Amino acid sequence: MNTQHDFLSAWKHAIEVSQTPGLFYCSSRDISSATNKDQLRPKVKDIRRKLVEYPKSRGAFLATLVSFYNPEEGASIARKLGVEGVGGLAINLNDEQRHAIAELFITHRGW
Numbered sequence: 397m398n399t400q401h402d403f404l405s406a407w408k409h410a411i412e413v414s415q416t417p418g419l420f421y422c423s424s425r426d427i428s429s430a431t432n433k434d435q436l437r438p439k440v441k442d443i444r445r446k447l448v449e450y451p452k453s454r455g456a457f458l459a460t461l462v463s464f465y466n467p468e469e470g471a472s473i474a475r476k477l478g479v480e481g482v483g484g485l486a487i488n489l490n491d492e493q494r495h496a497i498a499e500l501f502i503t504h505r506g507w
Contacts, residue, residue: 399505400433400505402502402503403433403500403503403504403505404430404431404433404436405503406496406499406500406502406503407433407464407500408427408428408436409499410461410496410499410500411427411436411461412427413457413492413496414454414457414458414461416446416450416454416458418442419438419439419442419443419446419458420436420438420439421435421436421437421438421439422435422436423435424436433507438458438461438462440462440465440466440469440473443458443473444473444476447473447476447477452477452479452488453488453490453493455473455477456474456477456479456484456485456488456493457488457489457496457497458473459471459473459474459477459479459485460474460485460489460493460497461500464500464504464507465507466507485497
């Protein structure tokens with residue numbers, strides 16, 4: 397199992413599921429051509445600003461994605477939504493989002 401490659405694949409999929417690719421830096425030609433997770437870092441400040449525009453499920457999903465990049469920031473965003481802990485996040489996610497997060501949990505070895 398190539399965990400870096402597997403995490404990058406899972407991360408790309410999660411960005412697609414988020415339906416907010418503009419909230420991630422893309423230093424490659426496009427998301428699919430990125431070869432390193434650092435080419436697809438979340439735009440944390442932009443995510444914080446945009447939270448009010450999204451349903452709670454999308455906000456919770458974005459908070460979870462941010463937590464893979466920066467756990468403290470992700471937790472702070474989740475708290476802003478009134479979501480506490482993994483269980484609190486899970487009940488706010490739809491099935492597609494849950495599966496994307498599960499892929500990230502399995503392949504994540506640190507940013």
